[in-house]
Structures are given as structure tokens and as C-alpha cells.
Amino acid sequence: AQSVTQPDIHITVSEGASLELRCNYSYGATPYLFWYVQSPGQGLQLLLKYFSGDTLVQGIKGFEAEFKRSQSSFNLRKPSVHWSDAAEYFCAEGSQGNLIFGKGTKLSVKP
């Protein structure tokens, strides 16, 4: 069965520092991968997606992610974090027509 793993439950970074959130997936064929962000008590907003093609994908709010098939990973990155990026981030896989989510990584940003 498909699964998505986000190894880091909580990450704290300083404002202006770079960020990388890890995501590993388990799926034999080409996965359909997504990163969503959720602010407290809110729904999910799509940051970016990968279906095929260029393995480095750009998203909204300055985020990017790189698909690495050899490592079964789809890590999210941002070169300079802003205080407003503090939220929970979810990686998801959607090749079966529904979304399988990881447990999420909570991002805190220090001033």
C-alpha cells in the first residue's frame, strides 16, 4: 500500500534562514506528489505539485521541491523563511485518485 512519511514532526528555523522539509513516499510506479500548507484551524492550501517532467518544481510563496526517484523523496525547500511561513506542512501522494497524506511537519520561525 502507498504511504507517505514525513520524518520531522517539528522544525524550528530562524527568520531568513533556509528551510528543507523531508518527505518520502512508497509507491512502485510514477507518483503524483503534492505539498500542502495548513495554518491553525484552516483548510489546506496547495503549494506545489509534481506529476511528471522536470524534477524541480516551483510553487507559490517562494517554495520549491525536488523529486528524486532514486531516494523516493520529494523534499520541500525555501531559501529564506519569513515569519508568515510558520504553519503545518503536509506531503501527499495522489496516484490512486485520492490523497494519502503524511503526518505533517510543524514549522516554527524564530525572530
Added chain:
Amino acid sequence: DAGVTQSPTHLIKTRGQQVTLRCSPKSGHDTVSWYQQALGQGPQFIFQYYEEEERQRGNFPDRFSGHQFPNYSSELNVNALLLGDSALYLCASARKQGFRGTEAFFGQGTRLTVV
């Protein structure tokens, strides 16, 4: 475009009661999925509706049922509520069921508390 709208935003129910949550999909979308997000967890897929039929279902008991109307809106019904049903219930809409990886748009969710 109003996006995906869910109602109500918050709800408190007693154990054993029944609840109905509602979702209106984004304009142009015909597929609605429901997810349960327990506190501190990622969303878990409940089921998906397309053309007024349940097309896929996650690992949830029959107490969870749904409906899709001709205008593509949807309801989630939960019977015999348990304390463990307390969660944020998210509705997501997309175009064209069965298209793998179709981008899904989420509503703000309904926070259900069972006491």
C-alpha cells in the same frame, strides 16, 4: 469564485447522535472527497463521490456515509457518534474523477466535537 465552502464551521454533538456536514465544490468541479483530520495528524481519506455515486472509500466504518447531489454538492453523515469522531472534517473538490493526481482544492473544514 467562492472556492470550496463547508458548513457549519463548528459543531458540538453528544455521543450517539447523528451529524450531517455539507460541502459545495469549487465552480467547475464535479468530484468531491471527504477527509478526517484528527488533532496532530494528517488528513485521512474517507470517501469520494462522482456522478452522485461513491467511487472510492477509505478505511472508515459504515457509520460514515455520504451523498452527492446533481449540482455536485455533497453531504457527509456520521451516525452513532463516538468521542473518537471528534476531528476537523475537510472537503476537497476536483475536476474529472479518475484522473490521477488531479489538483484538489480544500475547504476550510468543519470542526466536530463529540462530548
